[in-house]
Amino acid sequence: MSLLAMLVLAGGARGTVTGVVTLSSGRFGRSAVVFLEGAERSRPMAHAVIDQRDKTFFPHVSVVTVGTRVQFPNNDTVFHNVFTEFHSARFDLGMYARGKTKTEVFDRTGLAVLMCSIHPTMSAYVMVVDTPFYAIADSRGRFSIKDVPAGSYELNVWHESGEKLTKSVSVQPGAELEVKTGR
Numbered sequence: 001m002s003l004l005a006m007l008v009l010a011g012g013a014r015g016t017v018t019g020v021v022t023l024s025s026g027r028f029g030r031s032a033v034v035f036l037e038g039a040e041r042s043r044p045m046a047h048a049v050i051d052q053r054d055k056t057f058f059p060h061v062s063v064v065t066v067g068t069r070v071q072f073p074n075n076d077t078v079f080h081n082v083f084t085e086f087h088s089a090r091f092d093l094g095m096y097a098r099g100k101t102k103t104e105v106f107d108r109t110g111l112a113v114l115m116c117s118i119h120p121t122m123s124a125y126v127m128v129v130d131t132p133f134y135a136i137a138d139s140r141g142r143f144s145i146k147d148v149p150a151g152s153y154e155l156n157v158w159h160e161s162g163e164k165l166t167k168s169v170s171v172q173p174g175a176e177l178e179v180k181t182g183r
């Protein structure tokens with residue numbers, strides 16, 4: 001995976017971190033998760049939903065802040081059974097029918113891989129972070145994280161292919177930073 005990140009500061013001591021994630025295959029890092037870990041911690045989100053429709057989870061990749069209660073509505077015509085391994089603790093929402101919603105609180109940081117025991121092609125990823133500064137890359141691997149205060153951060157990138165990287169970055173007022181890492 002390679003990463004080209006540009007830091008552009010606009011006004012005050014805050015800026016926008018933008019960049020492009022490219023996988024080692026040369027493909028764009030579509031839906032890669034990018035987040036900056038620094039001094040500022042996050043609060044639980046008021047609302048997060050992972051829907052089930054057409055035997056698919058929507059969205060396929062989510063970022064939620066630690067402590068967030070995620071809703072898993074079944075809006076499909078068939079039963080689903082959502083389960084995951086998260087910090088060695090398996091949670092299993094059981095089988096439930098259309099129109100029902102189950103919820104789960106993600107109280108630790110890390111990656112949860114969601115599956116459905118009935119439909120093996122179903123999968124989704126939830127990255128639980130403790131920072132307000134995160135983004136999901138678009139189909140061309142592009143991302144943008146706005147309103148980042150000046151300071152030191154660990155820039156983390158994760159892609160569902162398994163490729164990931166961590167890089168220290170320093171956000172300085174007025175500075176323009178270019179980060180590029182090899183495979």
Ligand SMILES: [Cu+2]
Pocket residue numbers: 055079080081116117118119122
């Ligand atoms: Cu299913």
